[in-house]
Amino acid sequence: MNIFILTSGEYGSRIVNNIAKSFSSSIVGIHEVPEDLPEFIDDVSTYVPGNLPLADLVIVTGLQGDINLIAPLVADKVGANSIIISAHEPGSVPPGLISEIEEAAGEKVLVFAKPFCSLKPMGDPIIDEFTSKLGKPQIMIEGDDFIKKVTVIRDAPCGCTTFIAEELIGVNVEDAEFVADNKFHNYPCLASMTHDRVLGDTILHVAGYLSKEAVKRALGFTMKSAVVDLETCNVDDEHCDHLCVENCPQVQVGGDTVTIREDDKAFIDPASCGCCELCISECPYGSIEIVNKRMEFKKEE
Numbered sequence: 001m002n003i004f005i006l007t008s009g010e011y012g013s014r015i016v017n018n019i020a021k022s023f024s025s026s027i028v029g030i031h032e033v034p035e036d037l038p039e040f041i042d043d044v045s046t047y048v049p050g051n052l053p054l055a056d057l058v059i060v061t062g063l064q065g066d067i068n069l070i071a072p073l074v075a076d077k078v079g080a081n082s083i084i085i086s087a088h089e090p091g092s093v094p095p096g097l098i099s100e101i102e103e104a105a106g107e108k109v110l111v112f113a114k115p116f117c118s119l120k121p122m123g124d125p126i127i128d129e130f131t132s133k134l135g136k137p138q139i140m141i142e143g144d145d146f147i148k149k150v151t152v153i154r155d156a157p158c159g160c161t162t163f164i165a166e167e168l169i170g171v172n173v174e175d176a177e178f179v180a181d182n183k184f185h186n187y188p189c190l191a192s193m194t195h196d197r198v199l200g201d202t203i204l205h206v207a208g209y210l211s212k213e214a215v216k217r218a219l220g221f222t223m224k225s226a227v228v229d230l231e232t233c234n235v236d237d238e239h240c241d242h243l244c245v246e247n248c249p250q251v252q253v254g255g256d257t258v259t260i261r262e263d264d265k266a267f268i269d270p271a272s273c274g275c276c277e278l279c280i281s282e283c284p285y286g287s288i289e290i291v292n293k294r295m296e297f298k299k300e301e
């Protein structure tokens, strides 16, 4: 696989440096886009670089606003059929711009990842080769009462999973998700702390939930999760629009964190719940609460 990267700013540099650790021999070109471009650009084609190499995958990271429209143009020039566009700030690729980029990309495989660490395998062989190493964090944990070894299967594109993995050695397994949360904020993640209207939360918070989820799945339990009271959930079938599902930021990034059962009541997956409490404030029946106790589920192997 040959990768061409369009990058801008400090966030983009962090991502490029970490991609190079996993795919150094695959990167055939990097083009640095200036940070001070206007948000609205009449003709983005003037910003397409010349002398481009052949590539299979175009990765766009750190670009703000209309300049993201060069992604399909660059993909055409390098002969790539697969494009990943990552967003770390709420306004960097707004929904209207996404539609424009999708239209320009035509038949190409195009994925938007907000945050970049929400990117999962999705059936495209090129993008899945990338996600075999980078994307939504996945780890393996060894140890009984205390963590002896952590193997990073898929690192976050910024490298924070590797950082957290090293910090977890020697930690009591029941403290691990909280230590991981703390270390995630120490890294530090460069995603925005501004509220994102689509996610309903900040992009940085969602990245933290994804990081914690990796630890919980590797352990096979969590010590804290939102839980639905089935006695009161949707009890009279009158006021519930399943707001718990549509307001969960983990659902917005493609997770199955809140699902509706056959009896029309909600189920919250304790492995991926980030305990943001947004569903609690949205539920018209007051059926959700945060529970602090050990909850077991199938360990990810």
Ligand code: SF4
Residues within 6 Å of the ligand: 228, 232, 233, 234, 235, 240, 241, 242, 243, 244, 245, 264, 265, 266, 282, 283, 284, 285, 286, 287, 288
């Ligand atoms: S938890 Fe609340 S919002 Fe969700 S399905 Fe039950 S009643 Fe509806």
Ligand code: SF4
Residues within 6 Å of the ligand: 226, 247, 248, 249, 250, 251, 257, 258, 268, 272, 273, 274, 275, 276, 277, 278, 279, 280
């Ligand atoms: S607390 Fe509710 S909204 Fe927040 S991550 Fe958990 S299930 Fe989703």
